[in-house]
Amino acid sequence: MQLYNFFRSGTSHRLRIVLNLKGLAYDYVAVDLRTEEHLGAAFKALNPQGLVPALADGDLVLTQSPAIIEWLEERYPTPPLLPAGREDRARVRALAAVVGCDIHPVNNRRILEYLRKTLGCDEAAVNAWCATWINAGFEALEIMLAADGARGAFCFGNAPTLADAYLVPQVESARRFNVDLAPFPNILAIDSACSQLDTFRRAAPALQPDAPRAGP
């Protein structure tokens, strides 16, 4: 499999986590969002939306991280990243959707570029925009997580589910936008539990081949 992705992209990060949790090897194909490689004809032939990630498996090219993750779950069911119970699965999907549907999309690069270039916002306004939607989502997530009396170290139970694969990249992005995470102790504890796992560590943006290397 080839994963077309970018080290700092949250949707790419979530897919790397899922591939690692599933124990699946892949070739890393970097698509540089800084040079707008994702908007060029070569990448748009894979994804007409011009958004990373895309996953190629032979002739099959998959786009949209939620669809790719569900495909991986069906194609490689072990280990499962959704719980056995139908209502529990709905809960995990809802936690993931807070990030995937309601936080990430409004803070995407193209939205921020529109704020900057079309609406003339400065960096302080852009950061305030991002912090607003991250805080709104995290406040709700924190309540949802605290209300689950059976919750272990992760978003659901005692093993990572796809909700953790969505949450950890969003925490990474919150840190990049200097969002104060102190009001979100459950989210911080889950992020810390995930950071102990090699599967999550190997997916981190800083460790990817296209990430800038620290100077000597």
Ligand SMILES: N[C@@H](CCC(=O)N[C@@H](CS)C(=O)NCC(=O)O)C(=O)O
């Ligand atoms: N719903 C899509 C969103 C993908 C997406 O927004 N990717 C971002 C990186 S995290 C991107 O390619 N942004 C390019 C841009 O905004 O110009 C998915 O989950 O795959």
